[in-house]
Amino acid sequence: MAAAAPEVFAPAQASASPRVTYDVIVVGAGYAGITAARELRLKGYQVLVLEARNRIGGRTWTDTFAGQQIELGGTWVELTQPHVGAELKRYGIPLVADAAPERTFFPTPSGPAEFTPDEGFTRMGATYERIFEGSQQYFERPFEPLYRADLLAGIDNLSLRARLNQMSLTPEQELLVNGQTAVYSGGSSSNGALTMLAQWWALSGWNNDGWNETMKYRMSTGTVGLLNAMLNESQPTVRLNSPVAQIALSGTTYHVTTTAGVTASAKGVVLAVPVNVWQTIKFTPSLPAAQTTAASQGIGVRTGTKLWIHAQSPQGRFYAQGAEGGSPITMMIPDKVTSSGGMLYSAFSTDPNFDPTNTAQISAAVSQLGANVNILGVKSQRWGSDAYSRGGWAFRKPGQLTNLYPNVQQPGSRLAFASGDIANGWSGYIDGAIESGLRAAQQIATMI
Ligand SMILES: Cc1cc2nc3c(=O)[nH]c(=O)nc-3n(C[C@H](O)[C@H](O)[C@H](O)COP(=O)(O)OP(=O)(O)OC[C@H]3O[C@@H](n4cnc5c(N)ncnc54)[C@H](O)[C@@H]3O)c2cc1C
Structure with a gap:
């Protein structure tokens, strides 16, 4: 299924006075972030997705090589994986067997x-x-x-x-x-x-x-096909080339600032970057204890x-x-x-x-x-x-399951955490990223 491109634009292409205040800012346009953005848009919220790279997908990356479609990151999925299975059915994306x-x-x-x-x-x-x-x-x-x-x-x-x-x-x-x-x-x-x-x-x-x-079935569209279908249905605003450097809460408003110094504001934030990246962003207030520990230990x-x-x-x-x-x-x-x-x-x-x-x-x-x-x-x-x-890919170290879970999935103040690295089920997989995006969207919707 070829999904039409959603509105995806880099700051240079944005209009002279783009909206700077949203209901929710989602940081990271991988499977976790795009799932959360889709859910929140379908609940009627204004959503901005800030993505550091010049593409969506994160640790999934559909590309071509030697004339063939390839995946440089996550690839194989199954209909029995409940979250990705439901999404593939929802958008009518067939799987092909290797x-x-x-x-x-x-x-x-x-x-x-x-x-x-x-x-x-x-x-x-x-x-x-x-x-x-x-x-x-x-x-x-x-x-x-x-x-x-x-x-x-x-x-x-x-x-x-x-x-x-x-x-x-x-x-x-x-x-x-x-x-x-x-x-x-x-x-x-x-x-x-x-x-x-x-x-x-x-x-x-x-x-x-x-x-x-x-390790047998992959999406006929490439992994990016499902992401495009999610964006196409829900149409959040997505800004590429926008690495986030700071996330600061002031009263009931979050101010999210990119490395280029552009700030957007929202009532809540979904942090959907890999756990290993959490340490590179300055949070005010600091991350809660479980997330601070996870960030210092790393999971990917x-x-x-x-x-x-x-x-x-x-x-x-x-x-x-x-x-x-x-x-x-x-x-x-x-x-x-x-x-x-x-x-x-x-x-x-x-x-x-x-x-x-x-x-x-x-x-x-x-x-x-x-x-x-x-x-x-x-x-x-x-x-x-x-x-x-x-x-x-995420792979927990000894002790991380019992020491970090379930606190690492709990939100902070108006701040929810979405990442395939901390899913309950298929952690380390696309399915887990979708699971965590669904959970984070629900959590943030109850807080804003
Ligand atoms: C080599 C490899 C093979 C894999 N194989 C499989 C497989 O076969 N099947 C499977 O199901 N899973 C597989 N996985 C795992 C799967 O790809 C991941 O679990 C899943 O894609 C994670 O999604 P995510 O949204 O949590 O994180 P990510 O995909 O990492 O998305 C996070 C996003 O945040 C962005 N970001 C980071 N920092 C910032 C910042 N400061 N500001 C703004 N944006 C930022 C990133 O650019 C990225 O787009 C594999 C992973 C790898 C690396």
Whole structure:
């Protein structure tokens, strides 16, 4: 579905005397912010969205490469993810399924080895089933993560590394999963909480088939298509190229000032920038305690990089996974065949020393995974060094679920917090960003 462009304009294109007073200012035009803006507009409020970048979408970014539509950030969604599923139905946006890999490479104690896809993913899933034993109890209700806070008390402090060590896995089993546990955690399985990945597993139905489905379907329009549909329906005012530097409450009015010194005012603010960015904005009064702690700890992985590799490969449509501490590319996923006869692959790295623009480094990294590529081109996005995300996907650290939730979702004075980083359900996913945008819109509407 091709949505017409909403009114999106940069300050330079705004009229000489644009409105400066709104009911609500939404800071950030990612999925969380645009959801909140849509909801508030449909309740009849005047809404201004201030976005730092020259585009909407934030950590989703639909682009083109080698003649194909690609996503440089968040990509895969499912109709069973309740919030994004409802939005896709609302706007009639179909999903398309990725073609399955025909070959897989996984690390083994004697180096990378080829498995049939069925064998490779089944073996990995069997190991995950052991690692997440007990999650049906401690995540009895996966969308209410603290429902069994009593059980989580003894588990939330465990890192994925601690859990892997606890399991007495064979070297073969450990190598089947530690590349994934490390990459999701931002490079080291010691950084990420067991309960983060276990919650995703629980949300996937506590089984491997459900887990594998989470990386299968994408929006036919690209992720930007759904955002455009939301904006088109609700028509908030969106100002691009407007990084917010200060958010100050004076009486019952918020004054929101950009780095260029332009100020707009409103009765309430929805802060919809990544948690890792909260520290870069000056708040008066200061953020509440839970948000201050979250801002200093961060939630998005600091080193997340996504690459697109256009290549010819004798292995064709292959999926490859590395070991923790091995190849700087830890996951490589086949995508489309291009008109030049090459293949597009998406790949993930969390190695800060890896240069995702250097084809020699990429070729060497792929060889370490057990495959070979003749690279025709690359495109990449280092989310960790991006000033407006300061990290990639959300992945909670040990203890963050029980220590930060649910206070981190509670609003301050006329200030609500929307971010996929702090969702109840699919935190770290587009679905979670929509969930948090819906909640923040409701919260702010009761305060202004
Ligand atoms: C590489 C990668 C792969 C992913 N894969 C998937 C996937 O397959 N499926 C899935 O569902 N999810 C995936 N995710 C996660 C998903 O993309 C995010 O959870 C979701 O997009 C977060 O939305 P958000 O609105 O909370 O934050 P963001 O998308 O980060 O939006 C925040 C917005 O705030 C803006 N901003 C920042 N600072 C300022 C400022 N000072 N002033 C004004 N604006 C500001 C930013 O520019 C941005 O537009 C992935 C993420 C990454 C990085």
